Amino acid sequence: MxxxxxxxxxxxxxxxxxxxxxxxxxxxxxxxxxxxxxxxxxxxxxxxxxxxxxxxxxxxxxxxxxxxxxxxxxxxxxxxxxxPRADATQDHAIDVRDLLATLGSLPEEHCSLLLLVGVEDLTYEQAAAALGIPVGTVMSRLSRARRRLRDLLEHRAPVSLRRIK
Amino acid sequence: MATQGPIGEDDLQAYIDERLAPARRAMVEGFLHDNPDLKAEIDKQRDDRDALRSQLAAKFVEPIPARLRIDNLRAAQAARRAARMRSLAASIAMIGIGLAGGWVIRGEVAPQRQIEAASFVASAVDAHKTYVVEVAHPVEVAANDEAHLVKWLSNRSGRVLQPPPNLTPFGYSLVGGRVLPGGNTAAAQLMYEDAAGARLTVYLRAGGDEETAFTFTEWEGVSTFVWIDGGFQFAIAAELDRDRLLPIATRVYERLA
CATH class of the missing domain: 1.10.1740.10 (RNA polymerase sigma factor, region 2, helix turn helix motif)
Structure with missing residues (x-):
């Protein structure tokens, strides 16, 4: 164990x-x-x-x-x-903070999904189990989360939560 | 992510995550080639994913601090549990001797009994603390399935148990219940929640032939009343003070007996 x-x-x-x-x-x-x-x-x-x-x-x-x-x-x-954080003098530290801070400004469920799928390499099925949602919801939520992150990074107004395909 | 059919949102996500089978991947690439605006957007999202990965990569290879070593955590946990059991067993033994006068078991209170009582309270409080903070799965069997839970527990114990009491007069509604290991038998936990999300739990398991009065314990902010009645041991636990919990415990006692 x-x-x-x-x-x-x-x-x-x-x-x-x-x-x-x-x-x-x-x-x-x-x-x-x-x-x-x-x-x-x-x-x-x-x-x-x-x-x-x-x-x-x-x-x-x-x-x-x-x-x-x-x-x-x-x-x-x-x-x-x-x-200021201790690591602020390291290379790329500003970028780290920008990207991570932007990530942190997303709703928790989006933030978790981007980390679990994008960084931790959970399968979509594992992510669905971890978040207690259906796999289909994982896919649509992931898509929204990635779009919102991008919008925020480009200082665009965040897209509305629902978008018709 | 079928090999055929139109390109969907899930294909694009799987493309970003590099999880497409080669044939499908080729299709998606062709589709993006024909939709340059979308391709630009998807490529950026892919870059975001890569950036996030590389920026968090350092965290993954950092040495693990000693306080997170499993052996250290287990040792600390065992020490805490032992200390808790000692203080609880001591306080219940004292009550049993008669200093507090609350522990009215018919006949003589054998040391074995005291230890059992202490461990029952400990189990009830542990179960309470474990599940009241649970967001995703606070219960195993939802309130609308309570008949099933009650029947199951009744079957397991060979005694008939009443349905969960209605605590709405106190502002608490039933969330549901779950089955837990309870020493050499099975235990059940019923969970209630008020409008503000504060939770209380009723923990019960078969055992005990005698009947006892309520015994009150407060432990790490959790107030507990325990009693034995009709072949069951009961505990009600909540982050409430004694005077507020007592009427609720009385109601549970009246309805569950």
């Missing part, structure tokens, strides 16, 4: 960083996710997809953490936005 879980940590950290864009917050999320996975290991379907299961746990934790922050008020926001 330890080995199987540990093998997934790099991917979990990458997804968490994509979601939170903060190194410490990302590792907090990974830690919560792993603790939850350990305490619920007996609930996992033995033949199920470990990776998709872990991503599902992490996504749900991130969503409920977001809800709590909303309830308490974003008390961290000032500091985090005004303080």
């Amino acid at each position: 330890s080995k199987r879980l540990e093998a997934e940590i790099p991917a979990l950290r990458r997804y968490a960083f994509g979601l939170t864009r903060e190194h410490a917050a990302a590792d907090d999320l990974v830690q919560d996710c792993l603790e939850r996975a350990l305490s619920r290991w007996y609930l996992r379907r033995p033949d199920g997809d470990l990776r998709a299961w872990l991503f599902t746990i992490m996504r749900n934790l991130n969503i409920s953490a977001g809800r709590q922050t909303q309830r308490r008020g974003p008390h961290l926001a000032l500091d985090e936005h005004l303080t």
Whole structure:
């Protein structure tokens, strides 16, 4: 069990960083996710997809953490936005922040989908399982998410949520 | 992503993700060749995907911090669980001795009983904390399937259990239930939710011949009343204070017995 879980940590950290864009917050999320996975290991379907299961746990934790922050008020926001990040001097750091920040301004479901499919290489079926939606919805949502990201990067007004093919 | 048929949204996405079979891929490329505006847009989206991948690549190869090592996490978890069990067993033992006077089991309270009671509360609170935060799958059997859950549990335990009580007078409606391992038997959890999304759970499993009064425990912000009645052990858990939980527990007790 330890080995199987540990093998997934790099991917979990990458997804968490994509979601939170903060190194410490990302590792907090990974830690919560792993603790939850350990305490619920007996609930996992033995033949199920470990990776998709872990991503599902992490996504749900991130969503409920977001809800709590909303309830308490974003008390961290000032500091985090005004303080330059340690990696700001590295090459391409500005671009990293732009693309990731833009990604973060998308709705959570779009952001997760772009990360899970585009970066973590989940199959469309795995992504559907992780997000609890049908595969058909994955495809249309992915298409919308990519279009919105592009629009935002080009500073175009985001397209409306529904577009007739 | 069929080999034939018109090019659709899903083909374009699979093209961006490089997941098309060669024949279909050739078709999509031909289609994009004939639609240069669309091709320009899709190419940019493909570049976005690649940029995101390369910008997050460094995170993937970073060394894993010690606090995320599974062995360390498991050791910390085991230590926490042991500490919790110790303090809970101690407090219940104290109540059993009579200092708090709440634990009124008929006959003598054997140490074995105290440990069982402590572990029952621990299971109920663990189950509560695990599932109240669950967004996607808070329950296994939805409220409209409750008859099935009740029947299943009744069959498993060989005792007849009443349907989940109606808690709408307290502002809580039934979300549903799930079956959980509960020591050497099966346990069930019923989940309720109020309009603000606050959840409470009723945890029950077959066991216990005697009947007991309510015992109140507060633990990590979760208030719990436990009791044994009619061959079942019950626990109701919520992030509420004692006075608000008591009338709800009383209602559950009256209806489930």
